[in-house]
Amino acid sequence: MNDSSKSKRDDARKALNQLWKPGCDFLGTEFAILGGAMSWVSERNLVSAISNAGGFGVIACGAMSPERLEEEIIATKALTKRPYGVNLITMHPELDKLVDVCLAHNVSHIVLAGGVPTGATIRRVRDGGARAIGFAPALALGRRLIKLGIEALVIEGSEAGGHVGPVSLNVLAQEILPHISEVPVFVAGGLGRGDAVLSYLEMGAAGAQLGTLFAASSESIAHDNFKNAFRRANARDAAVSVQLDERFPVIPVRGLTNAASRSFMKHQADMLNKFQNGEIEREKAQLEIEHFWAGALRKAVIEGDVENGSVMAGQSVGMVKEIKPVSEIMSVLVDQAVEALEKRETLFS
Template sequence: MTRLDQLTTRGRSFLGTRHAIMAGAMTWVSDAGLVSAISNAGGFGVIACGSMTPAMLEAEIAKTQSLTDKPFGVNLITLHPQMMELIAVCAQRNVSHVVLAGGLPSGAAIEAIKAGGMKLMCFAPTAALAKKLVRSGVDAIIIEGSEAGGHVGPVSLSVLAQEILPVIDEVPVFVAGGIGRGTAIALWARMGASGVQLGTRFAAALESSAHPNFKRAFFRASARDAVASVQLDPRLPVIPVRALKNAGTEAFVEKQREVAARLDRGEVDLGEAQLEIEHYWAGALRRAVVDGDVENGSLMAGQSVGMVKSEQSVAEIIAELTREANEALATRAPPVAVAAA
């Protein structure tokens, strides 16, 4: 057993995998092909349900199960109007883990997931919320820093880890955001993380169905190119989205101005205006990932994008990450506390 294996025993046992490396659920990217490849390589793939209907999710789960007999999870958005039906589909298809994102889960959703025999993972942006989720029955916590791609919070992983890892020991805690090399995995494992979650490196993997133009944009980008969106009008709340700067980034700013002006003129009500802003991202992401429009689409990427230099297979990525982590753990001694005189 390697040193990394020892430090991540709890996470590996919880996931049922060779390595405690989860894949972030990425809409239009985390499909059966990529998810099964990650699980087959010893990691833990996660299907991104997004706005799928129950029938669509069932088909995606069935396809994934035809490609792997290893554990994988399904990411569900808490605000999905058919949440309970989606949970039922996961239970019927014997999915082992459900990851809830997008807000605090309802008691009914938690109860249904647990009743279906599935393990529940949730994102926690603060220590207080992490403790509340544990009390409500959540089986594992994910803490994601602002370095991550897609919808992000305001706090970096380095701060969240210091805040949350020391106070949550009842359940496994996985960390995410800006992780691109195995040296970072070694660091978080030493700090007490049960495992890690990566998205950006897997988005550009050989098995990713993302358009070649989307992947090439990653290979050319640096960390500074992955910027978080800004909110122009307090009436139109925008959860920051981290993506590569392009014409689409500027278009989103203009979209907010346009919708705010229509709201001022009474052409739309507040609810319609807010929904229009949120729907922008769904369409923009599809344009980039599926259609390959890297100028006008949304190139969601984390700040680790500067470490993505070529199209590697999932197996190569996981092997590289674990090798780097074990080398770091073998050559770098942990900090030694100096006793007070």
């Protein structure tokens, strides 16, 4: 690399650092890239790897008990000295105890997901010395959360894996980013390249959250079958679960189409027929539908049964071509953003 090329690269890197400085300052990281909180995947090994690579790892608490979460936090602290966070589901019956565990172990950031957190919970987090992050699927909710004391927002598009809303990141970004400047806003959903992240930074985002790329990393404890399913998949293979009847609502989940997803459709139809024939009460049928996926994610992630388990993945799965270390994934993302800035400078110089 000659002096001129090096100078352009340095200028592009400085420009990127300036663009995501609000996110880096908020997270305390080198790069404003968060790891998405994925049940069974976002545990000590992946979380510490993301943080050690300059990003921000996030433990997925999910249905953990306070004792189990404490064990995971202690194990994570032993693997990294850099900042990381914990994602808590607001509907968890022991939410207050989970918050207290995080605070007792000096977790710097708590992500409140899976519903709208109460002002009391947000105050509990902040009064305990942690930063509070929330999810905003719409502008109005984002503003409401800020009034309640949320210090940063994540806007996640329907391209993401797992439980998703109905609106794409492309639309959410246009709806929300121009109108919220009081707190850092991180974008998520379908992101697999650094130049795509750059485009949202230039719209006003403070950083980005990625899950699918990291789920297929070397440090991820996911079964090889799970990672290889990602590697073979195309974007269109990551489909959202379908609801057959409005009387039996289904929370949409994006994952790779397999035998389990086809069986879920049949299961819904069976429950619907039984209800219509008077063989089962509505509440019982709803419960049977909701319980279909119980244990299905663990079956895929840990046991490697990618046909009968739930292979949750975002549409960025089509960009997973090989299993790489987290540090390499992070480096590639940053290089792609820097190269995009370099090309632009060359184009207009």
